[in-house]
Amino acid sequence: MTDLSQMCSFVMMRINAFLDNELDEETADDVRIHIANCDECINEVEIWTRIRGAIKQAYEPVTAPVSLIEKITARIHDMELDTA
Numbered sequence: 001m002t003d004l005s006q007m008c009s010f011v012m013m014r015i016n017a018f019l020d021n022e023l024d025e026e027t028a029d030d031v032r033i034h035i036a037n038c039d040e041c042i043n044e045v046e047i048w049t050r051i052r053g054a055i056k057q058a059y060e061p062v063t064a065p066v067s068l069i070e071k072i073t074a075r076i077h078d079m080e081l082d083t084a
Contacts, residue, residue, distance in 0.1 A: 007034050011041045014047050 011034050017023050018031045035041045
């Protein structure tokens with residue numbers, strides 16, 4: 001895998017596994033060495049890192065306000081009383 005374009009393809013196919021620390025150590029080292037010397041691949045890694053960060057931030061759990069929880073709980077309780 002000495003050809004640069006072959007190595008770029010190799011890295012591109014493994015970016016997410018690399019970012020998830022799912023590669024074996026030897027493969028991860030190959031990817032690290034390559035991206036340290038390839039502007040195109042490091043740009044791709046940076047793009048994927050930003051995308052993954054934005055997705056993670058968009059789906060972070062949000063806690064409902066206590067007042068909303070109390071209203072919902074009261075309505076559920078009222079509905080249970082109505083059906084009893």
